[in-house]
Amino acid sequence: MSDDHGHHHPRPDSEVALRARALEALLVEKGLVATDAVDAIIELYERDVGPRNGARVVARAWADPAYRERLLADGTKAIAELGFGGAEADNLVAVANTAAVHNAVVCTLCSCYPWPVLGLPPTWYKSLPYRARMVAEPRAVLREFGLELPDEVEVRVWDSSAEIRYLVVPMRPAGTDGLTEDALAALVTRDCMIGTAVPLPPGPAA
């Protein structure tokens, strides 16, 4: 079972796992669901669609000011230029961090997340404490991730409870002049695009 919610102790794995297996078996037995369709969906998110997509978008925005403008003006169209898009990014809004503003994304009511650019969300994003706390004590949450922001930086928390999804465009770290887009993309982690981390400059530790 996942560490979905800290100190709770969910029921043993076996019962839920068995129930999940039984539901799939039942639908397969009835001829309604094909095993390879289930596999294809899983493979899509394990192989093709994940945070490396978002990192490519951010790297392009860092490298190409005109692309950055298009991305901030219409996220859905701009990610389509790189071949990305689909369910849960039908209306993608990119929000840029600056020296004055730090953006972070949560979904308090559900766990909405821009799948086409970030893949499926990490467990913590779906957890009860993240959904409860991020709108009400964002700096305390960011501190858990090791992110301390200066007091004068405005934290903007985007609660994506409607059909708009958000992608944080972090600030390009210093010391990255002349890096290729691939090298830039390697600096952009999933958490940087949710807003619970910022990219580190390239270095031995990175």
Next chain:
Amino acid sequence: MDGIHDLGGMHGFGAVVTPGGDAPYHERWEPRVFALQVLIGVEGLGAGPGGRATRERMDPASYLEASYYERWLWSSERRLLRKGTIAPGEVEAMMERLAAGEPAPAPQSDPDQAARAVAWLREVVPLQPVEQARFAPGQRVRVRRMRPAGHTRCPRYARGAVGVVEHVRGADSLPDHTGPGDAPVEPVYGVAFRSDELWGRGEEPAWTVMLDLWESYLEEIT
């Protein structure tokens, strides 16, 4: 509905960063449940409110106890039962067969179904253009006080609060609509709220919470 899922601002759930929390899932059944929910939607095997609205109806204690994909499993079963795709007791009967050592049914192949699912996941459905917007960027608005019995996207913590419209996002069907007939299509606004307005003065320097709200959640400030 004002259910347990409406978590914004609640205390008592502990730390966000915990061991293992970084992975999207930990057990193989979890992505299979994710994929099954997609297929139930694509193939029209379920009925009634969607997965999200259905999960909000879990009894609160079970909701808190369940993991994320366990909730998806629960809502998938409910939607299949509503449609009559499965009958009550069928899942339990299959659990008994599998637990007794009976092999799962032979894997089935249907490349067309797989293609339909992937096409559905890659499809983009934008918001509709706004024909007439009651509010404009820069305008101060108040979130209506309400206690809707059905699905809503208006979180409790924002109700009664005053914010400033920053964006008119587009027009979208009102998720609160329960019929009869089609849901009204309304403008959706990006509204900025100061933390003081939502939570009072706290220990942290003030921050901003941004929420996308349907027009009927908002009222003019008089």
